[in-house]
Amino acid sequence: MCGIVGYIGFREAYPILIKGLHRLEYRGYDSAGVAIINSENNLSIYKAKGRVQDLEEFAKDKDLSGTIGIAHTRWATHGEPSNANAHPHYSQSESLALIHNGIIENYAVLKAELKAKGYTFQSNTDTEVLVQLIEYIKKLNDCDLFTAVQLSLNQVIGAYAIAVLEKGNPDQIIAARKSSPLVVGVGEGEFFLASDASPIIEFTNKVIYLDDEEIVVIKRNEEPKVVTISNVRKTHKIAELEMNLSQLERGGYDHFMLKEIFEQPETLRSCMSGRINVEGTNVALSGIIDHIDKFKKARRILIIACGTSWHAGLIGEYLIEEFCRIPVEVEYASEFRYRNPVIEPDDIVIAISQSGETADSLAAIELARKAGAFVYGVCNVVGASIPRNTDSGSYTHCGPEIGVASTKAFTAQVMVLTMMALTIGKEKATVTDERYLHLLKELQNIPDKITSILALNDKIKELSLIFTYAHNFIYLGRGYSYPIALEGALKLKEISYIHAEGYPAAEMKHGPIALIDNEMPIVAIATNNAIYEKVVSNIQEIKARKGKVIAIINEGDKSIKALADYSIEIPITDECLDPILSCIPLQLLAYHIAVNKNRDVDMPRNLAKSVTVE
Known part of the structure; x- marks a missing residue:
């Protein structure tokens, strides 16, 4: 939720900040703003309700010069989308400007205390409370900005990623994080700050990932200094980014979502690369193999996730129970963290998250670790919080996903869970060699089969015209297809x-x-599976009541094709792998219906890509 960008260096800051905001707009897009210190040491804020392009229009005749600045694109939490509630926020004296991602839970108490001391507020946000608090503490203690930020954050309850500028100090940005991502880009004579690496990769592939409760002081021509809010100096190694700039562009597609749907054959090959041997006779996830004894002895596996990742987790439950014979429970992370769950030291908790920054999942991980469980992460973003807070894990390697509605990240999660189940099953000898080799062969055929489904895009686009103005949909599935019914319905309502x-x-x-x-x-x-005849009966019940049936069937299926009003044929694969194929036409159907309705497919209303607040 929300996107943060910062720059200090030798270039003009504004073009870098605006480009960065466009790259981060998938994180929030109800308002945007920039703060810049110019050559005369004036600190100016420009902000506007709406998209980043609205900010550009508003600021086009303003003084935007300066080589240091911070910027923000917002997903509203406290206070409705408006010019006043947009970030950055000034302190009362307008000597400080602050941007913030997260929620300050005790903002009401702090705000009341500051009002009693004479502070007034221009917005309804928790963020303005924080910048006023920093200014108050700075004046009270007659200290520098770093110390004021440090002391203020010790009074804050909640989640935050912040960046602060100070009037008259054009050579410094102070930033900090807790339970919300923040990364520092290290260039030649310049530094970048962002919620994720997408605004940085064009300029440098060297980054520092901040940990919780760390503050970074970024000064011109000096190494960044990282100190905790309890005043412990930290040393971070500079990491190298794996993404490239082309992954952040639409590449000729009308929307990122469509591009990402069509990328799935390649992303799944990347997901399998190095994990299935050249001969196709063995699959091994190093994160599993390195801890195989824990998986062999596991009493139970708990899968925690949110949204689309939760649907992947449901498929993982089917796979692990079938091939590993370990009991599995799938939990919404938001419910798991608050219901006092029973967690034993011989349980394994698998946390699934596309971004690796999901607030509820991170809190659930902390709960599981305190209970002594082994925690395994499945994530797409290298260096994110979940990989750094779990005992082991697997990356999905599907590249940046910009469209808010997840597509390629979902199929990559299911692919990782499939390889995980087969890895454990082989080690436990709970899957036969014949079945194991058959599934490995089928896995390697999945990308080509998806390519053949994508060739149906024009047909699905035509079909979508019939249902564009429907008010309700029902999605049905059984067995491995039930989670796909949930996922298909979610895609449609999201966009x-x-x-x-x-x-x-x-x-x-x-x-x-x-x-x-x-x-x-x-x-x-309605693909061919062990309960195919039951599905046929369900469709007959629908037709008896005049329902309009769109059936996802296997190629050559004549029985359901004769019953259904419309059908989309997909290649045959093993039943347990069918979800990776059957979700593709549902992604395309949702996409085309949304386009027909003139929706903003990549940035649907009220949603954001990375949910870093509760």
């Missing part, structure tokens, strides 16, 4: 704003069947 619900097909008669009439589209994931 088209059509109400959609996913159900296990057998549960239809326990309530949802009351909704079916001749205006209700039903998407049935």
Whole structure:
């Protein structure tokens, strides 16, 4: 939630800040702003409600000169989207400017105390409270900005990534983080600051990842100094980024989401690369192999995740129980962290997150670690908080995902969970050699099969026109297809704003069947599996009530094709791998319906890519 950019160096800051905001706009896009110190040491803030382009329009005739600045694109938490609530925020004397990602939970108490001391507020945000607090403490203690930030953060309860500029000090940015990502880019005679690496990679591939409760002092022509809020000096190694600039561009596609859907054959090859041997006879995840005894002895596996990652976790439950014979429970991280769960030292907790910064998942990880469980992370972003706070893990290696609605990150998560289940199953001897080799062969065929599904894009685009103005959808699936029904429904409502619900097909008669009439589209994931005949019966029940059925079926299926109003045929694969294929047409269907409705596909309303607040 929210995007932070900062720059100090020899270039003009504003163009770098604006470009960075565009790259981070997927993190929040209801308002944006910049703060710049010019050559005369004036500290100026320019901000506007709306997208980054609205900020550019507002600021085009302003003095934007200066080689140091900070910028922010917002996803509203405290205070509605407005010019006043947009970041950066001035302190009362306008000597400080601050941007913030996160939530200050005790802001109301701090605000009341500051009001009693004569401070007034121009916004409804918790962020303005923090900048006023820093100014108050700076004056009270007659200290420098670094000390004031350090003392202030010791009074703050909540999550934050902040950056602060001080009028009259054009050679310094102070930044800090807790439970919200912040990375420092190290260039030649210049430094960058950002919520993630996307605004940095164009200029340098060298970065410093800050840890929780760390403050960094970034000064011109000096090495960044990192100190904790309890005043302990820290040393960080400079890491090298693996991404490249082309991954952050649309590459000729109308939207990032469509680009990322079409990237999936290649991203899944990258996910498997180095993990399945050249002969296709063995799969090994090093994070599993290095701790295989823990997995062999595990009493239970708990999978924690949110949103689309939770759906991947449901598929992981099916896979691990089938191939490893270990009991699995899948939990929403937001519920898990608050319900006093029973966690034993011989449990394994698997945390799944695209960004690696999901606040609820990080809190659940901390809870699991305190209980003595072994924690394994599945994440896409190298150097993110979850990989650094887990005992071991696996990266999905699918590259940056810019579209807010997850596509390629989801299939890569499912691929990692599949390889994980096969790795453990082989070591435990709970999967036969014949089945193991068959599945490895099928896994390697998955990218080509996805390519053949993507060739149906024009057909799915045409089909989408029929259902663009539907008000509700029901998605049905059984077995491995049930999580795909949930995921398909989520994709549609995320980007088209059509109400959609996913159900296990057998549960239809326990309530949802009351909704079916001749205006209700039903998407049935009906590929050939062990309970295929049951799915046929479910579709017959729908047709008896005049429901309109869109069926995802296997190539050559004639039975369901004859029953359904519309069908999309996908290649045959093993039942346990089917989710990686069947989700593709549902991604495309949601995408085209949203485009038909003129929705902002990459940045749907009220959503943001990385949920770093509760």
